[in-house]
Amino acid sequence: xxxxxxxEICLTSDSDQITVNMKRTVTxxxxxxxxxxxxxxxxxxxxxxQCAKFLIDHKVRVSDATxxxxxxxxxxxxxxxxxxxxxx
Numbered sequence: 127x128x129x130x131x132x133x134e135i136c137l138t139s140d141s142d143q144i145t146v147n148m149k150r151t152v153t154x155x156x157x158x159x160x161x162x163x164x165x166x167x168x169x170x171x172x173x174x175x176q177c178a179k180f181l182i183d184h185k186v187r188v189s190d191a192t193x194x195x196x197x198x199x200x201x202x203x204x205x206x207x208x209x210x211x212x213x214x
């Protein structure tokens with residue numbers, strides 16, 4: 127399974143876990159994968175509730191908000207995006 131959350135994050139899974147990945151582009155010029163997408167694992171989680179909590183916590187950690195109100199609005203918007211992706 128692969129679910130793209132946004133331009134920067136995607137979820138992948140296997141039979142044991144859900145992996146939250148940061149999408150990156152290979153920039154090493156001598157790499158055979160130069161210019162291609164690479165996934166960098168951020169977290170390995172057991173279920174969707176843990177995954178949703180991690181994604182929201184990650185959003186807070188990487189936020190550029192300068193006030194609590196801005197941060198809260200970013201989190202609310204991100205939650206709405208997640209709900210749309212999960213069709214809830």
